[in-house]
Amino acid sequence: MGLQPLEFSDCYLDSPWFRERIRAHEAELEKTNKFIKELLKDGKNLIAATKNLSAAQRKFAHSLRDFKFEFIGDAETDDERCIDASLREFSNFLKNLEEQREILALSVTETLIKPLEKFRKEQLGAVKEEKKKFDKETEKNYSFLEKHLNLSARKKEPQLLEADYQVEQNRKHFYELSLEYVCKLQEIQERKKFECVEPVLSFFQGIFTFYHQGYELAKDFNHYKMALQINIQNTRNRFEGTRSEVEELMNKIRRNPQEHKRANQFTIEGYLYVQEKRPAPFGSSWVKHYCMYRKETKKFTMIPFEHRSGGKIGDGNVFLLTCCTKRNVDTIDRRFCFDIEAADRSVTPVTMQAFSEEDRKLWMEILDGKEALFINLYRANTRREESAQLDNIGFTILRKCISAIETRGINDQGLYRVVGVSSKVQRLLSLLIDANTCSEIDLENSIDWDVKTITSAMKQYLRSLPEPLMTYELHREFIIPAKSGSPESRVNAIHFLVHKLPEKNKEMLDILVKHLANVADHAKKNLMTVANLGVVFGPTLMRPQEETVAAIMDLKFQNIVVEILIENHEKIFKTLPDSTFPEPISVSVSPPNVPPRQSRRQGQRNKRPLAVYNLCLELDDVDNHSPPREDTPTGSMDSLSSHSPTPAVSSSPLEPDKNHLILESGDLADWTANHPSQIRSSMVSWLNTQSTTTPTSAIKTPAPSSFPFPTSATGSDRPAESVLNRRARAVYPCEAEHSSELSFQIGAVFEDVQLSREPGWLEGTLNGRRGLIPQNYVQFL
Numbered sequence: 001m002g003l004q005p006l007e008f009s010d011c012y013l014d015s016p017w018f019r020e021r022i023r024a025h026e027a028e029l030e031k032t033n034k035f036i037k038e039l040l041k042d043g044k045n046l047i048a049a050t051k052n053l054s055a056a057q058r059k060f061a062h063s064l065r066d067f068k069f070e071f072i073g074d075a076e077t078d079d080e081r082c083i084d085a086s087l088r089e090f091s092n093f094l095k096n097l098e099e100q101r102e103i104l105a106l107s108v109t110e111t112l113i114k115p116l117e118k119f120r121k122e123q124l125g126a127v128k129e130e131k132k133k134f135d136k137e138t139e140k141n142y143s144f145l146e147k148h149l150n151l152s153a154r155k156k157e158p159q160l161l162e163a164d165y166q167v168e169q170n171r172k173h174f175y176e177l178s179l180e181y182v183c184k185l186q187e188i189q190e191r192k193k194f195e196c197v198e199p200v201l202s203f204f205q206g207i208f209t210f211y212h213q214g215y216e217l218a219k220d221f222n223h224y225k226m227a228l229q230i231n232i233q234n235t236r237n238r239f240e241g242t243r244s245e246v247e248e249l250m251n252k253i254r255r256n257p258q259e260h261k262r263a264n265q266f267t268i269e270g271y272l273y274v275q276e277k278r279p280a281p282f283g284s285s286w287v288k289h290y291c292m293y294r295k296e297t298k299k300f301t302m303i304p305f306e307h308r309s310g311g312k313i314g315d316g317n318v319f320l321l322t323c324c325t326k327r328n329v330d331t332i333d334r335r336f337c338f339d340i341e342a343a344d345r346s347v348t349p350v351t352m353q354a355f356s357e358e359d360r361k362l363w364m365e366i367l368d369g370k371e372a373l374f375i376n377l378y379r380a381n382t383r384r385e386e387s388a389q390l391d392n393i394g395f396t397i398l399r400k401c402i403s404a405i406e407t408r409g410i411n412d413q414g415l416y417r418v419v420g421v422s423s424k425v426q427r428l429l430s431l432l433i434d435a436n437t438c439s440e441i442d443l444e445n446s447i448d449w450d451v452k453t454i455t456s457a458m459k460q461y462l463r464s465l466p467e468p469l470m471t472y473e474l475h476r477e478f479i480i481p482a483k484s485g486s487p488e489s490r491v492n493a494i495h496f497l498v499h500k501l502p503e504k505n506k507e508m509l510d511i512l513v514k515h516l517a518n519v520a521d522h523a524k525k526n527l528m529t530v531a532n533l534g535v536v537f538g539p540t541l542m543r544p545q546e547e548t549v550a551a552i553m554d555l556k557f558q559n560i561v562v563e564i565l566i567e568n569h570e571k572i573f574k575t576l577p578d579s580t581f582p583e584p585i586s587v588s589v590s591p592p593n594v595p596p597r598q599s600r601r602q603g604q605r606n607k608r609p610l611a612v613y614n615l616c617l618e619l620d621d622v623d624n625h626s627p628p629r630e631d632t633p634t635g636s637m638d639s640l641s642s643h644s645p646t647p648a649v650s651s652s653p654l655e656p657d658k659n660h661l662i663l664e665s666g667d668l669a670d671w672t673a674n675h676p677s678q679i680r681s682s683m684v685s686w687l688n689t690q691s692t693t694t695p696t697s698a699i700k701t702p703a704p705s706s707f708p709f710p711t712s713a714t715g716s717d718r719p720a721e722s723v724l725n726r727r728a729r730a731v732y733p734c735e736a737e738h739s740s741e742l743s744f745q746i747g748a749v750f751e752d753v754q755l756s757r758e759p760g761w762l763e764g765t766l767n768g769r770r771g772l773i774p775q776n777y778v779q780f781l
């Protein structure tokens with residue numbers, strides 16, 4: 001039961017029970033006062049904590065803004081630039097969020113703290129003052145009454161009447177004060193309900209406003225977030241392909257380091273220990289030097305360097321070499337030594353020690369040393385004479401292969417990505433290169449040669465040329481425009497460079513690119529978009545003269561050059577370039593804030609970002625859309641395409657006659673605005689799956705036109721469940737090439753399917769045997 005009401009009539013009785021009710025009201029107001037005092041303290045602590053959080057968030061935002069990723073090479077793709085810019089975008093997002101938080105902190109002060117302080121001071125404080133007066137008047141009234149009652153009855157009548165009058169006046173004053181106090185108590189009891197709760201409601205309204213502003217910021221950020229996730233996925237895909245090339249180069253150098261020496265101005269260079277003579281009591285010391293020698297000028301340079309002293313480089317010494325002589329062990333108490341003499345007589349002969357006998361022989365041979373055993377390990381590698389040549393037979397091979405492919409297999413899924421059996425490819429290429437048998441082979445009608453063998457033979461022919469079709473000389477010039485500039489300037493630069501190619505190279509390139517444009521026009525069936533063809537033919541048509549890590553890092557730009565050739569074939573090969581071609585484009589690394597928009601024209605994406613990215617997401621079944629896997633050996637040039645999505649080409653983001661969503665980067669903004677439900681149920685679900693469900697070592701790229709994981713049936717934003725321990729059915733036959741793989745036919749059912757450590761592969765059990773399964777060969781049950 002609540003507080004009992006204070007009746008005004010009771011003020012005149014002033015009974016003990018009336019006084020108990022007054023004390024109950026006073027206790028409740030004291031409790032309210034303590035509550036408001038504690039609430040004000042907590043509110044101020046909340047404001048202080050909010051300010052501290054805001055300061056920490058701002059410091060975090062500043063750290064994000066000030067950091068910049070360094071990249072390998074001299075340029076980045078647009079995807080990499082967007083990733084670099086993402087930290088500044090995150091910083092700006094946090095900055096905007098903290099501005100809203102500051103507004104919240106101010107609103108807490110104005111809407112919660114000040115109103116409660118005012119109520120506590122003006123209302124509850126006034127009641128306290130009234131209580132003091134009431135208590136004081138009570139004491140005075142009853143003291144005066146007791147004093148009056150103690151008057152002697154023998155007093156004179158006028159004195160008694162005067163005393164009675166004063167008592168009556170004092171009693172009236174007491175009753176009036178009592179009435180006011182009771183009224184004030186009950187008024188405050190009712191007023192506190194809205195005076196306390198209304199500021200708290202305003203405080204929560206401020207919180208709701210803050211979270212709503214955060215929601216609006218997140219909604220505005222959503223487009224950028226989804227585009228960034230695609231940028232990250234594309235960069236991860238390129239990393240997988242580039243890593244295999246880098247590992248292959250590393251293994252080559254590990255097997256034979258000397259054959260992969262980088263070309264530079266020095267004939268030989270490396271570490272040698274140099275004897276430094278000291279005064280007699282101290283003997284001599286041996287100091288490690290990095291030595292470099294140019295045979296053409298006979299200039300010898302040596303620089304002291306000690307790894308153990310923090311890598312400090314000393315002062316170098318340069319002189320002209322005149323003589324090198326081997327030192328035998330009977331003349332010096334060290335092995336692998338030789339002396340060199342300088343043309344300058346003031347320079348005394350220097351004794352050097354190599355790391356091994358083989359190392360000494362190598363140095364002495366290059367230095368024309370006496371008694372040297374000549375083993376020319378540093379002689380330039382002579383490229384073996386290739387049988388493939390850019391001649392009439394070569395043009396005949398190319399035209400025969402193209403004609404057969406366009407007649408028999410233009411719609412084959414994974415065309416050029418699926419490779420033929422190596423032995424059959426070599427046999428076909430040998431027959432085509434031989435002038436006696438080339439004319440006798442009918443590829444268009446022969447059942448002996450399947451399409452994948454023909455495509456592999458054609459690619460092998462182009463790779464076997466003594467020089468790539470786009471030449472070593474122009475390789476760097478082709479790469480430069482792909483790294484920078486506007487889309488139009490890239491096309492103009494490559495247009496100009498193509499017409500600098502030798503006539504035969506340009507003619508063959510024209511034939512090939514026209515064919516590739518035709519292949520791309522059938523991408524809805526063969527799934528070979530311009531981007532996928534760039535991945536396949538980038539390393540085939542372009543390669544640097546020297547195989548280095550830096551050259552492999554440019555692989556992604558070679559693909560871009562081939563894409564531009566395919567997309568702009570008519571302009572580049574059928575028209576002459578502008579005679580007033582501008583100066584070469586300089587590489588710009590200032591990242592844009594958001595990816596530029598793309599053109600919606602089918603098969604024409606020259607206005608898209610430098611790195612083409614398409615994403616094809618399956619909404620229902622994977623039947624009739626998933627291409628066969630590419631059986632490319634690890635490390636081959638075609639293996640780069642095996643980890644990338646194979647998007648379909650479409651003139652509109654969603655085709656009503658297809659059960660899949662085709663989303664290109666330029667269409668992303670329109671799709672976010674016009675199809676929010678489909679974006680939520682498909683793209684966001686898949687992206688969340690990739691970022692939250694898939695381990696780093698597991699599958700990172702979806703199979704072409706299919707989800708790597710089954711999505712939720714509700715189409716919600718929650719990531720789909722993992723595929724661990726699921727059953728799957730084969731939708732394509734597969735012949736195992738390694739003992740770890742499974743062979744199977746269409747319809748085979750696999751048990752206990754799990755993610756594999758190999759990207760693009762799963763592990764499953766078939767007929768009691770466990771092995772690897774190509775991810776895009778199966779459909780989950």
